[in-house]
Amino acid sequence: xxxxxxxENPLITPKDVKPLHDGFEVIGAFNAGVAEYxxxxxxxxxxxxRPIATDEQQIKAPVINKExxxxxxxxxxxNDPKYNFDDPxxxxxxxxxxxxxxxxxxxxxxxxxxxxxxxxxxxxxAFIYPYNEYQTFGIEDARCTKIDDVYYVNxxxxxxxxxxxxxxxxxxxxxxxxxxxxxxxxxxxxxxxPEKINGQYYALHRPSLKSIGxxxxxxxxxPDLKAWGNHTxxxxxxxxxxxxxxxxxxxxxxxxxxGWLEIYHGATEDHRYCxxxxxxxxxxxxxxxxxxxxxxxxxxxxxxxxxxxxxVVFGCGGLVKGDTLTMYYxxxxxxxxxxxxxxxxxxxxxxxxx
Amino acid sequence: xxxxxxxENPLITPKDVKPLHDGFEVIGAFNAGVAEYxxxxxxxxxxxxRPIATDEQQIKAPVINKExxxxxxxxxxxNDPKYNFDDPxxxxxxxxxxxxxxxxxxxxxxxxxxxxxxxxxxxxxAFIYPYNEYQTFGIEDARCTKIDDVYYVNxxxxxxxxxxxxxxxxxxxxxxxxxxxxxxxxxxxxxxxPEKINGQYYALHRPSLKSIGxxxxxxxxxPDLKAWGNHTxxxxxxxxxxxxxxxxxxxxxxxxxxGWLEIYHGATEDHRYCxxxxxxxxxxxxxxxxxxxxxxxxxxxxxxxxxxxxxVVFGCGGLVKGDTLTMYYxxxxxxxxxxxxxxxxxxxxxxxxx
Numbered sequence: 001x002x003x004x005x006x007x008e009n010p011l012i013t014p015k016d017v018k019p020l021h022d023g024f025e026v027i028g029a030f031n032a033g034v035a036e037y038x039x040x041x042x043x044x045x046x047x048x049x050r051p052i053a054t055d056e057q058q059i060k061a062p063v064i065n066k067e068x069x070x071x072x073x074x075x076x077x078x079n080d081p082k083y084n085f086d087d088p089x090x091x092x093x094x095x096x097x098x099x100x101x102x103x104x105x106x107x108x109x110x111x112x113x114x115x116x117x118x119x120x121x122x123x124x125x126a127f128i129y130p131y132n133e134y135q136t137f138g139i140e141d142a143r144c145t146k147i148d149d150v151y152y153v154n155x156x157x158x159x160x161x162x163x164x165x166x167x168x169x170x171x172x173x174x175x176x177x178x179x180x181x182x183x184x185x186x187x188x189x190x191x192x193x194p195e196k197i198n199g200q201y202y203a204l205h206r207p208s209l210k211s212i213g214x215x216x217x218x219x220x221x222x223p224d225l226k227a228w229g230n231h232t233x234x235x236x237x238x239x240x241x242x243x244x245x246x247x248x249x250x251x252x253x254x255x256x257x258x259g260w261l262e263i264y265h266g267a268t269e270d271h272r273y274c275x276x277x278x279x280x281x282x283x284x285x286x287x288x289x290x291x292x293x294x295x296x297x298x299x300x301x302x303x304x305x306x307x308x309x310x311x312v313v314f315g316c317g318g319l320v321k322g323d324t325l326t327m328y329y330x331x332x333x334x335x336x337x338x339x340x341x342x343x344x345x346x347x348x349x350x351x352x353x354x
Numbered sequence: 355x356x357x358x359x360x361x362e363n364p365l366i367t368p369k370d371v372k373p374l375h376d377g378f379e380v381i382g383a384f385n386a387g388v389a390e391y392x393x394x395x396x397x398x399x400x401x402x403x404r405p406i407a408t409d410e411q412q413i414k415a416p417v418i419n420k421e422x423x424x425x426x427x428x429x430x431x432x433n434d435p436k437y438n439f440d441d442p443x444x445x446x447x448x449x450x451x452x453x454x455x456x457x458x459x460x461x462x463x464x465x466x467x468x469x470x471x472x473x474x475x476x477x478x479x480a481f482i483y484p485y486n487e488y489q490t491f492g493i494e495d496a497r498c499t500k501i502d503d504v505y506y507v508n509x510x511x512x513x514x515x516x517x518x519x520x521x522x523x524x525x526x527x528x529x530x531x532x533x534x535x536x537x538x539x540x541x542x543x544x545x546x547x548p549e550k551i552n553g554q555y556y557a558l559h560r561p562s563l564k565s566i567g568x569x570x571x572x573x574x575x576x577p578d579l580k581a582w583g584n585h586t587x588x589x590x591x592x593x594x595x596x597x598x599x600x601x602x603x604x605x606x607x608x609x610x611x612x613g614w615l616e617i618y619h620g621a622t623e624d625h626r627y628c629x630x631x632x633x634x635x636x637x638x639x640x641x642x643x644x645x646x647x648x649x650x651x652x653x654x655x656x657x658x659x660x661x662x663x664x665x666v667v668f669g670c671g672g673l674v675k676g677d678t679l680t681m682y683y684x685x686x687x688x689x690x691x692x693x694x695x696x697x698x699x700x701x702x703x704x705x706x707x708x
Contacts, residue, residue, distance in 0.1 A: 098452065099565055133587075161587045162567030181585040184572060186563045187538065209540045210564040211453050213516030218538060222581050227574075229581035231535040233488075233515045 001296045001349055003339050008118050010303045010335035011328075017047055017110070017122050020129075021071060024049040024062075027105055027308055029122075030330035032112070033142035034317025035151055037173055041319065043112040043120060043328055043336060044127065044142040044153060048105040059085050061102035066133040066159075074102065088308060089333070106130075107138035109155060111173060117319070117326060118338065127173060134159050134166065134181060143316055145192040145252050152225060154182065154190050165190040165205065167225065179226050186210075189217075189248030192225065193260065193285065201225050202285050204234065204249035204262065215246030217264065217278075219286050232286045235278055237266070242295050243276060245269040250315040251327065253280070258347055259289050263296070263327065265314055273312040274298045275329070279350050290354035296346055297339070299331075307332025355650045355703055357693050362472050364657045364689035365682075371401055371464070371476055374483075375425060378403040378416075381459055381662055383476075384684030386466070387496035388671025389505055391527055395673065397466040397474060397682055397690060398481065398496040398507060402459040413439050415456035420487040420513075428456065442662060443687070460484075461492035463509060465527060471673070471680060472692065481527060488513050488520065488535060497670055499546040499606050506579060508536065508544050519544040519559065521579065533580050540564075543571075543602030546579065547614065547639065555579050556639050558588065558603035558616065569600030571618065571632075573640050586640045589632055591620070596649050597630060599623040604669040605681065607634070612701055613643050617650070617681065619668055627666040628652045629683070633704050644708035650700055651693070653685075661686025 014026040028048035035042045051060040051073050061074045076083055076091060083101070084092045090100035109128035112120040130139055137158040145152045153176070154167045162185025168176040182203075183190055189206040200221040205228075207218060216236040220228040237244055243266025253260040260280040267273045274295035281287035299311045315329035323343050331337045368380040382402035389396045405414040405427050413430045430437055430445060437455070438446045444454035463482035466474040484493055491512040499506045504523050507530070511520045516539025522530040536557075537544055543560040554575040559582075561572060570590040574582040591598055597620025607614040614634040621627045628649035635641035653665045669683035677697050685691045 101566070158566075160566060161570070162561065162563045163565060164585060180583055182583050183538065184541065184559065184561050184574065184585040185567055186540075186561065186565060205538065207516065207538050207540065208564040209516045210562045211517060211540060212455070212512075212514060213539055216515070220538065220581075222583075223577060224581075224583075227576050227578075227581035227583035229534055229536050229576075229578075231518060231538040 001341065001345055003297050003341055005301065006118055006338040009301065009337040010331060011118065011338055012043070012045065012112055012120055012122065012336040014334060017045075018124070019049050020108075020126060021049055023052055025052050028107070028334055029112075030334055030336055031141045031314050031316050032328055032330065032336055033144035033153060033155075034319060034328050035144045035146065035173070036319060037151070039115070041114045041117045042173060043114075044144055044317075045110050045112050045122070045336065046107050046140050046142065046330075047110045047126075048107045048138075050105040059091060059104060061091055061104060062106040063102065064106070064130050064136040066136050071106065103137050103158065105138070107140045109139055109142050109153070112336075128153070128155070128168065128176065131178070132157075134161055134164060136160070141188070141316055143191055143252060145194050147192075147194060152179075152192055154192065156188050157181065162186055163188060163208070182226060182228060189250075189265075191249035191252055191262070193253050194255070197285060198283065203228060204253070206248040215248070217247055217249060234280075234286065235288060235291060238293075241293070242266055242268060242272075242274050242298075245271070247276075250275060251318045253285070254318070254320055254325065254343065255282070256343060256347065260285050261343065261346065263315055263318070263325075263346075266295070271309070271311070272299065273314050275313055275315055277346050277350055279347070290350040292349055293353040294349075296341070296349060301331075301337075303335060303337060304331045307334030309333035355695065355699055357651050357695055359655060360472055360692040363655065363691040364685060365472065365692055366397070366399065366466055366474055366476065366690040368688060371399075372478070373403050374462075374480060375403055377406055379406050382461070382688055383466075384688055384690055385495045385668050385670050386682055386684065386690055387498035387507060387509075388673060388682050389498045389500065389527070390673060391505070393469070395468045395471045396527060397468075398498055398671075399464050399466050399476070399690065400461050400494055400496065400684070401464045401480075402461045402492075404459040413445060413458060415445055415458060416460040417456065418460070418484050418490040420490050425460065457491050457512065459492070461494045463493055463496050463507070466690075482507070482509070482522065482530065485532070486511075488515055488518060490514070495542070495670055497545055497606060499548050501546075501548060506533075506546055508546065510542050511535065516540055517542060517562070536580060536582055543604075543619075545603035545606055545616070547607050548609070551639060552637065557582060558607070560602040569602070571601055571603060588634075588640065589642060589645060592647075595647070596620055596622060596626075596628050596652075599625070601630075604629060605672045607639070608672070608674055608679065608697065609636070610697060610701065614639050615697065615700065617669055617672070617679075617700075620649070625663070625665070626653065627668055629667055629669055629681075631700050631704055633701070644704040646703055647707040648703075650695070650703060655685075655691075657689060657691060658685045661688030663687035
């Protein structure tokens with residue numbers, strides 16, 4: 001696979017983004033959903049802000065108070081044996097490292113705009129800021145699906161209630177309508193298909209399972225985009241391969257003559273994130289036609305290998321012009337990059353490796 | 355609360371049920387959904403069968419082969435250090451006791467019928483036997499909701515893909531129509547309300563969460579009973595109380611003049627299961643009016659305290675006649691029992707403890 005990374009990469013880094021909160025710093029501007037609107041490319045950035053460290057012995061957790069809606073900061077002593085601070089993203093109980101108690105940053109969705117798709121200007125304000133009790137720890141990893149003239153944006157809502165997937169609709173990227181939590185916790189990486197298939201909407205989703213089962217991709221259908229059923233297991237992690245630890249949908253599925261092309265992410269158990277591809281039946285996307293055995297893209301450049309959480313390429317959106325897929329992707333849980341690839345070439349790899 | 359237990363308790367025990375499989379024994383006939391049909395009381399029993407032990411040093415796991423549909427037995431050596439056999443219900447990896455790898459029995463749904471509600475005859479065959487790849491480890495804990503003249507039966511489908519909730523509809527308790535997996539894994543204890551409220555169907559559900567969040571009860575709505583959305587957190591576990599470890603819906607919600615009455619189960623972290631009550635707004639069941647602080651029913655009788663997994667009362671269904679709720683409930687993950695209670699008295703306790 002030829003991946004033509006933009007020479008301007010990384011396109012957006014945390015230092016390009018002014019924090020919304022006094023006393024905070026932006027540590028991530030990444031994992032953006034993508035839309036084309038009014039002749040512009042919009043990146044629906046996940047911006048992560050954290051309180052600026054003033055004491056090396058402290059770790060701080062920003063949390064929105066669900067009663068007052070105010071942002072509050074909880075301070076932890078790095079030497080407190082009750083907690084574990086090894087993962088820079090989370091604060092965990094030392095005796096239960098499988099779960100987290102707090103996040104070290106607050107994420108929300110903010111728009112970056114571009115006329116040429118390479119040079120972006122970042123809005124001063126948030127587009128989607130935590131607006132309910134399911135989002136007191138933040139909003140993460142937006143995906144944007146255009147259906148007719150409406151843009152549907154879904155994202156992870158994170159709070160002590162769990163991690164669920166929520167949906168809003170917008171026609172102007174200024175205001176939006178809340179369509180509720182569309183997938184119950186614990187679920188992430190929801191990708192809504194851009195059209196109805198046989199009278200139903202479809203979406204990929206990725207449950208996180210407590211008692212049994214892997215971090216696999218499922219598919220569901222809906223009459224109205226709000227309510228989802230017919231949950232069907234689609235593809236699983238591939239033991240001993242690049243996607244052995246977890247997989248999840250990446251880009252909104254792309255309609256091709258050969259099927260629905262889904263570019264998804266996969267990670268090893270060591271959290272090295274690559275992108276792969278799977279081809280689904282055009283008339284019944286619960287049927288898998290082919291899946292890549294090797295990644296179509298791996299972390300390679302320094303901006304992909306080093307950062308807040310390194311060795312990560314994580315595409316959440318793309319734009320298609322003819323045979324060219326322009327993918328915008330998060331790198332190292334820190335910044336945004338862009339690249340171009342040939343859809344024909346992805347389909348060829350799928351045919352070769354099927 | 356006065357609980358009038360049936361003098362015939364336990365009503366059904368494993369020895370009353372003939373195993374379906376040669377070389378197997380029935381170890382549980384419990385956690386039944388309840389329906390009134392053609393003048394009879396039907397208990398939709400969860401029947402659990404396991405291979406008869408022939409070697410004390412072995413543990414066996416029955417699994418349905420998803421390719422052939424045949425029941426197969428996997429044998430484990432009790433001394434194999436890779437596995438842990440402390441929980442009689444599951445086989446777990448010794449280094450990951452939070453999850454299970456296999457179950458020690460296969461459950462399915464079988465009907466017990468009665469003219470008087472006290473004396474039951476058990477069907478020779480299964481009503482719902484595992485019928486797809488989501489059920490290779492079994493089908494558990496049916497609930498039955500009658501809407502108009504159709505009976506909807508939902509249950510946990512258990513397999514290596516996860517634990518999800520599936521729905522069938524029936525009009526004769528002989529044949530049924532598959533309505534798919536209505537809640538993605540990991541989810542249990544789904545209770546469908548018996549009528550539409552403001553044009554939508556409603557259901558309680560209980561996600562099991564991996565990364566953050568408790569075993570709490572959520573509520574969702576649906577246009578068609580198959581697809582569910584607007585997932586809303588309803589009530590949480592109550593730390594330091596009888597329902598500190600986990601809670602989940604029990605009986606189909608009962609319409610009263612004061613609100614929707616839900617009889618739910620709760621357990622401590624030591625797995626002592628009691629029943630409590632919560633009252634929801636008649637016109638908007640996402641609103642909680644009151645919740646009991648003390649259980650309405652606790653394991654007390656010997657058949658509730660001793661069995662395959664003791665100290666459990668677990669109601670999955672009931673019948674209402676005037677002020678009397680007849681609850682049928684699983685005891686000790688082994689048998690079925692019955693009791694009567696006054697709905698007025700439950701509402702009074704809710705008023706007192708609100």
